Amino acid sequence: MTDWINSVQGTAVGHQVAMGLALMSAFLHAIFGALQKGRHDPWLTRGAIDICYGLIAVPFVVFVVPWPEPHMWLIFAGAFVIHSIYKIVLAMCYSRGAFTVVYPVVRGTGPLFTVIGAFLIFDERFTGVQWIGVLVLLCGIYGLAVYNLRYLTEGRETLKVALALAVLTGLIVATYTTYDAYGIRASSDPFTFLAWFFMFDGLSFMPLIAVARYRRMANPPTLPPLLARGLIGGIIAYFSFGGIILATRLDNVGQAAVLRETSTVFAALIGWVMLKERVGPRRLKLMALIALGAVIVQMGG
Template identity: 70%
Template sequence: MTEWIISIEGTEAGHTAALILALMAAFLHAVFGALQKGRHDPWLTRGAIDGCYCVMAAPFALFVVPWPEPHMWAIFAGAFVIHLAYKLLQAMAYSRGAYTVVYPVVRGTGPLFTVIGAYLIFGEVFNGVQWLGVGVLMAGIFGLAVYNMIFLVSERDTLNAALALAVLTGIFVALYTTYDAYGIRATADPFTFLAWFFMIDGLVFPFLALRRWRAMEHRPAPAPLLRRGVLGGIVAFLSFGAVMLATRLDKVGEAAVLRETSTVFAALIGWLVLKETVGPRRIALMTLIAIGAVIVEFGG
């Protein structure tokens, strides 16, 4: 698998594979967000997920993939700090605002700053048509957030804090997307980066979640949390792993924009699973997001 991934980097086959991986990541990322915002406290769910994917990744990191090169340890340290800050901000935002408001703002802020970061770090340039696509996609995402904010939000007293945290979280989405793309390109074997990333990334939140669980007056049963953690860990491997591979195979900015079609999937999950209302206006905004992604992909 490693040899095949390396052989198609920068080729038309690599571009096609990156497109498929980014869209797969979009769907799975929406599932991941719904898992964290679902029936349990988001801090507890995130702790269970992180703990599970840390344990699942450890055997691969330690015994299967090639050992990281010496220069990778500093890169892993940076990824650890960035992702920890991102997860703290995301959990705080989910604790204060509705999923259908917070998630679109987070995902809408991310692609703009990722495209800028990809230009500064990797020299990637979007043409005018692609920037139009970014604008259309972001208009749809933020329009969806505004609509949800007006008609669907119940947490009115914490809405401003939730939105501010969502924007800040989106900035960290752009930061980790760009940084992870740099990291996965800095090692000879991309699966070395993925295995060690997931093992290191899952070290802190389980302890934060355990501390929060112990402080609760009415503690949820551990078994359902662990089941959600195992499922979330598998989804995380497939989602984050897919988009990181996509950024190695092709342009970081395009992969980031395509992943933000996750907002469409998130709205569908909110409707089908979380039983949130979806009307013609929201369908139109979701269509706008999809059109923006198509413009970016085919305008390049």
């Protein structure tokens, strides 16, 4: 598999595979976000997810993938710091705002700064048509945020803080997307990077925070449903986060990042169906604008 990935990297086939991975990541990332925001405290859910995908990675690290090159250890350390900050800020964001409110802002801030980062680091350039697509997508995403800010009636006392944290989270998303793209390209074997990344990222402090919060709760949730949610989220993470990181190795980092932000559309539908959050006709029109922007970026390349 590694030889095939290296052979199609930067080719037309690699482009098609990368776009497919980005769309898959978009759908699965929306499910992942709904799992973290859903039934349980987001800190508990994230801790359960992390420990599950960290433990799943261990046998692959020990028995399957090659050992990382020496220069990769510093890269792993940087990824650990960036993703740790991301998870803390995201959990704070989900603790203060409705999923369909904060998620679009998180995902909308990310692509713009990812495209800028990809230009500065990888010398990737968007065409004029693609920039129009980015602007259309951002208008849809931030239009959704403005609509929510004006008309949402529940949780307004923490809404402004939640939106500020969502913007900050989006900036961190752009940082880790660009950094992870650099990391997976620096490794001779992409699956070595993914396996070690998931092990380091999963077996870190979030499970410890989750345990501490669980012990302090007056009425903690029963463990089996929480762990089941963690296992499902951990498996999804491999295809969602792993898929987009692999896509950035195969093709244009900025284009994959923009296409992934169609997850906002999936997130709104999931919030409506699973979390029983309202999605009216105006939101549907704004979500269509998001999807249109992604299509323009794809067709304008």
